[in-house]
Amino acid sequence: MSSDKNNINLKLKVWRQKNSQTEGAFETLDAKNVSPDASFLEMLDAVNEDLIKKDKEPIVFDHDCREGICGSCGFMINGEAHGPQKGTTVCQLHMRHFNDGEELVLEPWRATAFPVIKDLMCDRSALDRIIRAGGYISVNTGNAQDANNIPIPKPDADEAFMSATCIGCGACVASCKNASAALFTSAKITHLALLPQGRVEQDQRALDMVAQMDAEGFGACTTTGACSAACPKEISLINIAKMNREYLRASVLKKEELSGGGDG
Amino acid sequence: MSSVLDSKIPSGSIENKWKDNKFKMKLVNPANKRKHSVIVVGTGLAGASAAASLGELGYKVKAFCIHESPRRAHSVAAQGGINAAKNYQNDGDSIYRLFYDTIKGGDFRAREANVYRLAEASVSIIDQAVAQGVPLAREYGGLLSNRSFGGAQVSRTFYARGQTGQQLLYGAYQAMMRQVDLGSVELNTRREMLDLVVVDGKARGIIVRNLLTGEIESHSADVVVLASGGYSNVFYLSTNAMACAVTAAWRAHKRGSYFANPCYTQIHPTCIPVHGENQSKLTLMSESLRNDGRVWASKIKGDMRKPHEIPDSERDYYLERIYPSFGNLAPRDVASRQAKFRVDEGYGAQGQEAVYLDFRDSINRLGEDKISERYGNLFQMYGKITGENPYKSPMRIFPAPHYTMGGLWVDYNLMSTIPGLFVAGEANFSDHGANRLGASALMQGLADGYFVLPYTVGDYIANTQLKPVKDTDDAFKAGQDSVKNEIQKMLNIKGSRSVESIHKELGRIMWQDCGMSRNKAGLTDAIGKIANLRKTFWNDVKIPGVANEVNTEVEKAGRVADYLELGELMCRDALSREESCGGHFRDEYQVDGEAKRDDDKFCHVAAWEWSGSADKAQTRHVEELKFENIKLATRSYK
Numbered sequence: 084m085s086s087d088k089n090n091i092n093l094k095l096k097v098w099r100q101k102n103s104q105t106e107g108a109f110e111t112l113d114a115k116n117v118s119p120d121a122s123f124l125e126m127l128d129a130v131n132e133d134l135i136k137k138d139k140e141p142i143v144f145d146h147d148c149r150e151g152i153c154g155s156c157g158f159m160i161n162g163e164a165h166g167p168q169k170g171t172t173v174c175q176l177h178m179r180h181f182n183d184g185e186e187l188v189l190e191p192w193r194a195t196a197f198p199v200i201k202d203l204m205c206d207r208s209a210l211d212r213i214i215r216a217g218g219y220i221s222v223n224t225g226n227a228q229d230a231n232n233i234p235i236p237k238p239d240a241d242e243a244f245m246s247a248t249c250i251g252c253g254a255c256v257a258s259c260k261n262a263s264a265a266l267f268t269s270a271k272i273t274h275l276a277l278l279p280q281g282r283v284e285q286d287q288r289a290l291d292m293v294a295q296m297d298a299e300g301f302g303a304c305t306t307t308g309a310c311s312a313a314c315p316k317e318i319s320l321i322n323i324a325k326m327n328r329e330y331l332r333a334s335v336l337k338k339e340e341l342s343g344g345g346d347g
Numbered sequence: 348m349s350s351v352l353d354s355k356i357p358s359g360s361i362e363n364k365w366k367d368n369k370f371k372m373k374l375v376n377p378a379n380k381r382k383h384s385v386i387v388v389g390t391g392l393a394g395a396s397a398a399a400s401l402g403e404l405g406y407k408v409k410a411f412c413i414h415e416s417p418r419r420a421h422s423v424a425a426q427g428g429i430n431a432a433k434n435y436q437n438d439g440d441s442i443y444r445l446f447y448d449t450i451k452g453g454d455f456r457a458r459e460a461n462v463y464r465l466a467e468a469s470v471s472i473i474d475q476a477v478a479q480g481v482p483l484a485r486e487y488g489g490l491l492s493n494r495s496f497g498g499a500q501v502s503r504t505f506y507a508r509g510q511t512g513q514q515l516l517y518g519a520y521q522a523m524m525r526q527v528d529l530g531s532v533e534l535n536t537r538r539e540m541l542d543l544v545v546v547d548g549k550a551r552g553i554i555v556r557n558l559l560t561g562e563i564e565s566h567s568a569d570v571v572v573l574a575s576g577g578y579s580n581v582f583y584l585s586t587n588a589m590a591c592a593v594t595a596a597w598r599a600h601k602r603g604s605y606f607a608n609p610c611y612t613q614i615h616p617t618c619i620p621v622h623g624e625n626q627s628k629l630t631l632m633s634e635s636l637r638n639d640g641r642v643w644a645s646k647i648k649g650d651m652r653k654p655h656e657i658p659d660s661e662r663d664y665y666l667e668r669i670y671p672s673f674g675n676l677a678p679r680d681v682a683s684r685q686a687k688f689r690v691d692e693g694y695g696a697q698g699q700e701a702v703y704l705d706f707r708d709s710i711n712r713l714g715e716d717k718i719s720e721r722y723g724n725l726f727q728m729y730g731k732i733t734g735e736n737p738y739k740s741p742m743r744i745f746p747a748p749h750y751t752m753g754g755l756w757v758d759y760n761l762m763s764t765i766p767g768l769f770v771a772g773e774a775n776f777s778d779h780g781a782n783r784l785g786a787s788a789l790m791q792g793l794a795d796g797y798f799v800l801p802y803t804v805g806d807y808i809a810n811t812q813l814k815p816v817k818d819t820d821d822a823f824k825a826g827q828d829s830v831k832n833e834i835q836k837m838l839n840i841k842g843s844r845s846v847e848s849i850h851k852e853l854g855r856i857m858w859q860d861c862g863m864s865r866n867k868a869g870l871t872d873a874i875g876k877i878a879n880l881r882k883t884f885w886n887d888v889k890i891p892g893v894a895n896e897v898n899t900e901v902e903k904a905g906r907v908a909d910y911l912e913l914g915e916l917m918c919r920d921a922l923s924r925e926e927s928c929g930g931h932f933r934d935e936y937q938v939d940g941e942a943k944r945d946d947d948k949f950c951h952v953a954a955w956e957w958s959g960s961a962d963k964a965q966t967r968h969v970e971e972l973k974f975e976n977i978k979l980a981t982r983s984y985k
């Protein structure tokens with residue numbers, strides 16, 4: 084436990100927006116006597132307690148696990164998604180990384196596909212709809228063979244796991260100048276395409292998920308890498324390259340299939 | 348005290364009960380399934396697996412969750428692993444051994460038949476998960492890898508680094524999203540169930556608050572499944588996520604669903620210690636770390652030296668000393684209690700409420716790389732939170748509230764005392780007795796959802812006359828009115844206390860008097876304090892904003908109001924259970940610091956019936972437990 088003398092004071096410029104219909108604006112708030120051991124969200128909790136005492140509405144933000152795994156939290160701190168620390172969600176960002184007297188600007192994710200709900204909270208359900216479009220393996224409960232009947236080379240399994248660790252937070256979208264969801268989508272496509280169980284549907288999956296991504300209004304990927312740099316799970320850009328390959332191959336196959344004519 | 352609870356355990360030998368029972372169940376023909384609707388509240392492991400499987404079978408499923416997305420359910424945070432009696436290691440594991448370990452681990456306070464079925468289902472869960480593409484850890488040969496967890500002497504825990512829950516949840520979530528795509532599951536996110544609707548004695552629907560608009564909605568169905576998780580947040584500080592609440596279960600309790608063994612709570616031995624007043628939650632360091640980490644405290648009272656300055660001869664590896672056959676893998680209740688004893692005796696790490704979890708020896712033996720491969724994300728998390736490097740100096744850990752074995756009472760079919768209301772996952776009380784073994788909650792949630800409910804829900808539907816019900820019927824209107832009135836009542840108080848401050852105060856009372864050890868005086872005192880705090884809440888709480896928009900304070904207030912009622916029931920349950928068992932440790936009933944059960948008087952489940960008012964004592968019912976396969980014995984890990 085750190086003594087109070089290490090505590091810091093901060094100025095926060097926080098985006099306040101009543102709902103999706105109204106326009107928002109910045110409000111300046113003080114965060115006083117913040118312990119360096121507190122997390123960023125605990126700092127905001129204290130600011131909110133102050134607001135409530137003064138009969139004002141607390142700052143609304145999404146959060147739940149506070150362990151960097153549920154993907155609920157996320158907003159911009161001084162223009163950086165999840166703040167300045169690499170590979171870290173905002174709930175795992177601790178105040179020891181900030182200095183006394185600093186001014187911090189807090190804004191929600193900005194993307195057409197992520198409308199703001201209130202203050203720092205936005206609607207990321209578009210990501211669920213991308214998964215719904217094909218981010219799964221079609222197997223019903225009760226049909227599975229013994230798990231060890233499908234040996235998977237460890238390097239493939241490890242790589243699939245790395246892609247599968249995406250928490251769906253949306254920071255990649257928020258940090259991309261085109262608001263592209265390529266990193267998110269490619270992580271799921273890659274995870275499943277690396278496994279023999281997932282390969283059966285890999286072509287259709289790539290086509291469907293990419294189509295949904297476009298339909299949701301996410302922008303195009305120009306591989307600047309801002310997404311991966313901001314990703315709290317450090318999902319690699321290689322996923323995007325793999326997705327592009329998957330997509331291209333599937334499109335070519337689809338065309339061949341369509342033009343194949345056949346004999347009816 | 349009365350005994351009206353029929354557990355509906357099928358007859359026959361333990362090995363055949365589930366098999367025979369499944370065969371005897373009535374089936375719903377495929378064309379009719381489409382005419383039947385099932386509401387699933389909660390889309391964590393238990394709820395998502397149930398919704399996906401019921402959707403696949405052809406039922407019309409409506410799933411609900413508080414979260415923005417099902418992928419955010421608290422199951423996502425499970426770290427260490429999931430048990431299954433695969434015996435891939437050929438180390439003598441079997442369904443029977445997993446059954447035995449779980450019954451013993453639960454200190455002989457769980458139902459044999461349920462636990463045996465759980466052990467049977469464990470095997471299929473791993474198959475199902477792998478078929479879905481869940482990337483469980485593998486060996487170089489390409490086969491699945493295992494680690495060990497507490498309370499077992501075999502290696503049966505499957506894992507995905509320190510992110511097992513995340514990966515299993517995504518598997519179930521994806522299976523459910525496939526059904527959403529196919530139109531058999533309708534997904535309703537950011538909805539909080541605030542009441543259960545009972546028509547003619549059967550559960551027929553729910554009342555929910557749309558968390559985006561504040562609108563109060565009615566939804567009807569033939570069956571309601573609750574998979575809403577556990578209630579550790581009654582302690583305010585726990586390893587559970589912020590939104591974990593008893594609300595769904597509690598509102599069902601108030602409509603007639605008995606609440607079983609509320610005092611059985613699990614305090615996990617290895618969590619990062621509290622850092623200060625503003626702390627909002629505690630972080631678990633997975634039990635899997637005890638595969639390679641050694642737990643110790645200084646042998647010298649009040650030792651203020653840094654851990655590396657303490658030579659081996661002055662370290663007390665107390666779990667290895669007291670429990671030589673299980674060592675660092677002693678079960679959770681036992682390991683937590685011993686940590687508390689060390690701190691109470693004055694051996695805490697540098698005077699703090701903490702002991703050490705040390706990887707020095709395994710890093711020397713296996714190298715930093717191997718340790719990082721096994722637990723990388725946990726070490727990273729520890730580093731981020733504490734600012735210390737656990738590869739260089741031992742972790743400081745202390746017990747924290749983590750899991751709740753108690754929950755809504757269910758029979759063998761997972762049906763509550765309200766016909767048509769089924770309860771799955773951590774929300775029910777069924778399989779873990781008085782203490783849950785590590786890596787068994789994921790197993791139970793998925794067994795319930797994938798392999799039990801799809802059968803038992805069908806059997807109920809096939810055997811029950813279900814008259815048509817509409818969500819505009821009077822019962823739904825009445826439910827809506829009562830929910831709206833309660834929210835308005837809270838908003839109108841406009842007092843001086845924030846919801847958070849009252850929750851914190853409740854947490855302190857619970858931790859102090861109904862935590863790792865309990866006694867008559869403390870519990871009696873706590874019951875009075877909680878009743879007073881409840882009055883404070885209803886007279887002096889302050890909730891800014893209005894009801895018909897996003898209002899996170901309204902959400903929290905409803906949950907804390909329920910915790911203020913549950914907290915009292917937990918204390919009453921703990922008080923009336925005059926024995927120690929598993930996680931329930933009464934100071935008055937112990938032998939040398941180990942729990943002393945009283946099988947003559949308490950070999951039963953206590954299930955509480957709501958009395959109609961929070962200020963009127965609830966009625967305690969009992970279900971006697973029979974041990975026909977495993978002999979009741981004193982639990983020993985020495």
Ligand SMILES: Cc1cc2nc3c(=O)[nH]c(=O)nc-3n(C[C@H](O)[C@H](O)[C@H](O)COP(=O)(O)OP(=O)(O)OC[C@H]3O[C@@H](n4cnc5c(N)ncnc54)[C@H](O)[C@@H]3O)c2cc1C
Nearest residue numbers: 389390391392393413422427428540576772773786788789
């Ligand atoms: C940090 C941590 C680590 C753990 N590690 C392990 C481990 O390694 N192995 C293991 O076996 N177990 C572990 N556990 C325990 C295990 O994760 C949980 O017991 C299990 O995941 C609970 O699953 P569930 O589906 O019952 O509930 P949850 O996953 O909690 O899901 C609850 C669902 O209900 C919804 N809900 C709740 N209330 C309402 C309401 N009123 N209206 C609508 N929806 C509602 C939520 O939105 C959510 O979708 C761990 C637990 C914690 C806290």
Ligand code: SF4
Nearest residue numbers: 249250252253255314
């Ligand atoms: S790819 Fe990274 S930044 Fe994008 S949603 Fe996944 S975890 Fe978040």
Ligand code: FES
Nearest residue numbers: 147149154156174
């Ligand atoms: S709150 Fe769960 S990732 Fe931050």
